[in-house]
Every structure is written in C-alpha cells, then in structure tokens.
Amino acid sequence: MKQQLMRSSMEELAKIEQVGKPRVVIVGGGFGGLELAKALRDTNMQVVLVDKQNYHTFQPLMYQVATAGLEASAIISPFRKILKDQDNLSFRMAEVLHVDTAAQVLKTSIGLIHYDHLVIATGATTNYFGDEEMARHSVAIKSVEDAVELRNTVLSNFEKALQVGDREQLNSLLDFVIVGGGPTGVEVAGALSELRKHIFPKDYRDIDFREMDICLIQSGDSLLKGMSKEASEKALEYLQEFGVKVLLDRRVKSYDGYTVTLNTGEKLITRTLIWAAGVAGAPIEGIRPESIRKGNRYTVNVYNQIAGYTNVYAIGDIAAMITEEYPEGHPMVAQPAIQQGKLLGENLTRQLAGEPMRPFRYHDQGAMATIGRNHAVADLKLGGKEWKTQGFFAWLMWVFVHLIALVGFRNRLAVFMNWTTSYFSQERGSRYILGKRREPVPAEDPAASKVVA
Template sequence: MLEQTRIADNGKPRLVIVGGGFAGLELAKALRHADLQVVLIDKQNYHTFQPLLYQVSTAGLEADSIVYPFRKIFEEQDNLFFRLATVECVDTDKQILETSIGYLRYDYLVIATGATTNFYGNNLIEQSSIAIKSIEDALSLRNTILTNFEKALQIDDEEQLNSLMDYVIVGGGPTGVEIAGALSELRKHVFPKDYRELDFVKMDIHLIQSGPRLLNGMSEEAAVKALEYLERFGVKVWLNRRVQSYDGYTVTLDSGEKFISRTLIWAAGVSGAPIKGLRKESILKGNRLQVDIHNRVSGYTNIFAIGDIAAMITEEYPQGHPMMAQPALQQGRLLGKNIMHMLAGKPLQAFTYDDKGSMATIGRNRAVADLKVFKKEYRTQGFRAWLIWMFIHLISVIGFRNKLFVLMNWMWSYFSYDKGIRLIIGKKHENVPVEAVTSKTVV
C-alpha cells in the first residue's frame, strides 16, 4: 500500500491528528517544539469558532469573522504539515490511514473528529430540518430565514403565510436558547423595517425542550432566568415535549400538539464521529470512543482520542466529559505534554477536568453565567453576565482581524439596533414549494 499524500518521511516519529476543532488545534499547538512530524488532516482548510455559528445564521456576523485558515495558524510551526482531506478508514494493524487524497502512515494517531448532529434515527426530520454544526449550515439557515420573508410578501393565504414566518427550534441547550433569543431580536428590531408589508405580530418562535427545564448542565437559577428572559422576549417555550415527526410543513409533538412551519432548526443533540476501522468494543453509546485517563483509546497503545469524540468514564462523569470547548481544549493541551513525556520516557499525567463553568446569552443585555473562579462558584444573570459572555467569546476568537471585526459588528448592532449582514448568498433549505399568489395586474 503506497503513501500518496506527498509527505516525505524525515526519520522522526509521525503523529497524525484527524480533525482541527478545539481539541485538535490545541494539541497541534502544544506539539510545536516536539521532535515529531505532525500531520493535521481536516475536511476544511480552516478552524471554525463554533460558539458563534448562531450569530452567522441570524445575520449578526460575517462567516469569515469566525473562521481562520489552518495554514495561517501554523505558518511558523515547521514540524506541522496540513492536508485538506477526509479520512475514509484506518488500518490499525498496518498503522495506515486511508484518506480522500491517498494513504498516510502513522506512528501515533489522534482522533479529534468532534461530533455530528444526532437525529436519533429519524430520517425524515434529518432531511427536513436545519442543524447548525458548520459554517455551511449557518449560512444555509440565514439564507432560508431571509428567503422565507421574501416569499411571504407574495402570499395571501393565512396558513401559508404563517408557515413561512413561524420558526420551531428543537433543543433547549445553549444553541437553541441563543438562536431563539437572536430571532426574537430580529423580529423586534430588524424585520419590521425590512419587510414593512408584513405583520410581525404573526411571527411565532417556538422552542421545544424534551426535559422539564432549559440549559441542562447549568444551575437551576440559570435555567429559570433563561426561561424568564425568553418568555419576556415573546418566545413560546414548550417543556417536557418531544418532536414526534416533521414533514417539512407540520411539526407534530408527542403530546399531540401541532405547529405549521417551513423551518425547523434542530439543536437537540450530538453524536460522536468515529473513524471506520476501529474495534467495535472501543465505541460506546453515542458513538464516542472510550478512552483511559491519558486519552488513549481502549484496546490500543498508540491511538488517542480527544474532545467531543472521547468518552473518559469516571465516577464524576459516568457519561464522559461534557461535549463542550473547555474539555476539548484541556485534553488537547495535556495530550501534547503527555506525548512529549512518552518520547522522553517520562510518566504520563492523568487528565483532570478543570470545570470553568458554562454560559449562554439570550439576547440584548441578557445572559446567564455559572462560572468557577479559583474553585469558587460564581453565578450571575442579566447585563453583567452578558458582558462576561461577550468578553470571553471575543478573546477566544482566533486572529486579531477576526477579533476586531467581531467587536465592530457587535458595537454596530448594539448602538444601531440593526443586523447589517442580511444577504442571501449560496444555498438555502427549502421544504414544501411555495406557490406564490401573485397578480399580473400592474400595481
């Protein structure tokens, strides 16, 4: 089996990282001084700051403000090679990856493929809804929202009109809550100016949550406040409900309630994205890879997994660590140190998650934050939490230019009550075709 990726062996051990999300990126940076040949493989040529995808989808930010090219990030890291490719499978006996651009040998393999949207086996919902896991998803949702209102201008039928103006969001976690809040801001401040002929009192935003509260994983105080803010913004929150079916037009809940909407936004769950060829015994429920305290995949000595794909089962985290940015960053950082220790023949350090807390923003001047500072819990809501949320996300965006553009967009939106990126460019998601009711009479 010949290697075809044109990365010449230089006599050093080769470590291949599959996935350039938070975990893979942090690991690659941690290995900048390692005596290794590091190869990073990703299906995109850029890193995406996923926590702000919802702002791209609701016209708050440009797409290029939250992405950054891998080659720019690692332009001064001589031991790293980047390849734009998808991984098809792995041969763990021969230590070879099969990719879309050829075969690649490895000495150490790190799987940081993250997670994909979990539709829980419902193919119809998967085909008809919109998830937000990538820049393409976010742009598709933005295009769909704006196109819906352009079409609504041509509709006389009340039900057809409502189907275009109403939105159903499934999932009461941070993503669902933040999208609902952003849509409510657009409904109040932006859309009435753009589409003056439409009555936005008729625009309903439904948020469906399967459990008895929002923001699982955060404090009860944060959940109560988030619900209060959303209801104050006019979002209709439905707790203890599950979406039973969706055909692109009618949303049916397990309670029997039904909504009419052309746009269902799916933020209800994620599943790991393992590589084909790994032993089935290593893959747990939710398609996550079982790893030990050093992030080594169960059953292997030279294969590791970090980030959302990794399930490190402990007494404190019986389902594995939360699938969020902080565990991924910390695992990537520590694995970098441990690999250096392996090469030097030193003992490895066990991973211990330093929980820094969670945050979610609900809209203008409204957010909830459960923070842990110096091992002390600090909870706040409202304007203060909103400022903390903005500061932490701003400093986490990669690249000075991106930080500047994000800050400028936020300031413009805050003082002008406007979202300036209302452009329909590229693909959109379209369910039931709309038969525009138009008149050929000149008006």
C-alpha cells in the same frame, strides 16, 4: 486522468514522508486538534494535521452567522495561517475514509498517510436519533455551511411571504420552531426574537410581524441542562419576556417539512424547523466496534488512549472518558477538548522522553449562554468557588470571553467592531441570500400561486 491525479496525490504526500522523527497524525482541526498541534510545536516530532476543511471554525458563534449577526469569515481562520510558524507541522486537506491500525496507515481522499501516533479529534455531528424524515426536512447548525443555509432560508421565507395570500401558508413561512433547549437553542431563539423586534419590520414593511411566532421545544422540564437552576429559570424568564413560546416536557414525534407533531398530540405549522436537540460523535471506520460506546464516542482511558490501543488516541467530543464524576464522559463543549489537547501534547512529549504520562483531570470553568442584548446567564467556577450571575454583567462576561477565545486578531477585531456597531445601531449587516437554501414553498403547493401586489 485518474492515474495522473493519483500520482499527484502521492507526490504531495511524499513531501511529508517520515524524516526519522516520530509522526503524530491529528485528524480534525477543532478546538482539541488545534490545541494539540500547538502543544507539539517545539518537540522532536513530525506533526500532520488532516481536516476536510482548510479552516478552523469557532463554533460557539455559529448561531450568529445563522441569524445574520456576523459574516461567516469572522468565525473561521485558515489552518495554514494559524500554524504558519510551526516548522514541524504539515497540513493536508482531506477526508479520512478508513484507518488500518495494524499497518498504522490512514486511508484518505488524497491517498495513504502513515502514523506512529494517531489522534482522532473529529468532534461531533448532528444526532437525529434515527429519524430520517427529521434529518431530511430540518435545518441543523453544525457547520458554517449549515449556518449560512439557515440564514438564507430565514430570509427567503420572508421574501416568499410577500407573495403569499393564504393566511396559513403565510404563518408557515413566518413561524419558526427550534428543537432543543440547550445553549444553541436558547441563543438562536433569542437572536430571532431580536430580529423580529428590531430588524425585520424595517426590511419587510408589508408584513405584520405580530404573526411571526418563535417556539422553543425542550424534552425536559428545564432549559440549559447542566447549568444551575437559577440560570435555567432566568433564561426561561428572558425568552418569555422576548415573546418566545417555550414548550417544556414536549418531544417532537415527527416533522414532514410543514407540520410538527408533538408527543402530546399538539401540532405546529412551520416551514423552518431548527434542530438543536442533540449531537453524536463522528467516529472513523476501522476502529474496533467494541471501543465505541453510546453516542458514537470512543471509550478512552485517563491518558486519552482509545480502549484496546496504545498509540491511537481520541480527544474532545469524540472521546468518552468515564469517571465517577462524569459517568457518561465529559460534556461535549470546547473546554474539555482544549484541555485534553494540551495535556496530550505534554504526554506525547513525556512518552518520547521515557517519562510517565500524566492522567487527565477536567477543570470545569463553568458555562454561560446569551439570550440577547444585555441578557445572559453565567455559572462560573473560579478559585474553587462558584459564581452565578445573570443579566447585563453576565452578558458583558459572555462578550469578553468569546472575543478572547476567537482565533486570530483579525477575527477578534472584526467581531468587536460588528458587535459595537450593532449594539448602538440595532442593525444586522449580513442580511443577504447567497448560496444554498431550503425551498420554503413547494411548487405543487396551491397557495404558492396566490400572489399579492
């Protein structure tokens, strides 16, 4: 049986054997990888996109799936549908296990794939900074599966809370701790506060939601690092207005699934800790270790070539292009990945034509974050000028930008209809428990046996 599967895999790979054209293999179909694939559409190259999922995920809206604002299907789109008209591209759903740069071969879960040019666009993964206990007990939001698991966990907690009589156990189910004051942490905190105010009291009439605490912990002295002081202060003001407890200059020392211990000695009780405190690159085994720097990112030059290689590139979150302006590499957000993917497509075409490649220069278009309905902050860079705005206008811009950036008309329409309905009805339609969730109360917990009718 195993031999038959291997034969089938090799037969499948044979369909994309080289046809006398340079082969570009792209590992990862995130913002950068997808943009690169599109940029190579009308070239005399054979393009192979490899990803362990068969869909592209619009990560900026992942938190809305986690907080029952959107269906998961609204933020994902199949690669085969997105790239269906690109004749020079083949997609393979596989996990990359190793790269042999000498033989120019990728070892994957479905077999071997040869390349002439390899582009690593594997993005980032959650960074727990070596804390295994935190990784085991907390919930992250780095994939659609994570987002669905968090939604299931939140809803399961409230179902369980209806059966618990002990006050401390009840609070442990109703209280949420979010670690990380970046855009994800701020947006999750804002979304949970809206659920607490408008949705949950109608669904769970037997629960006193004055007992529900939302706590956001940030290690620095301000929120939204990288944005303006005005944006940071306004985000803090909005969150506090929404009843979110924001703890600045605090770090989480430990979390055992029940008790959060801070570096100040403070302790918080919660069954749900949401980790939004950091990310690290997701490198591929086989690339020389000296090419990997702090944060598991590849050191690349201005052409996105990984240090020590001429035909192996990295783009997006996994790439650290060190410049005077960006001594730690470009920010790990969508825009650098999109811009690098587009330029690398042009540069590979130039290289094939014997023309010099153009160096990458990041055009920072600014940043924005939403804290909830009619509340957002935006720092924009347009026409060489900086524009800062907060409140309703910033929220409208956030809505427009994210709708336009979504991949596919169907997704844009679905999200627009969902947001429009939710805006006027104060309703969330995705409040169901389906699939994996964290068990909120362990069976050995004595309080689990205290049930109220």
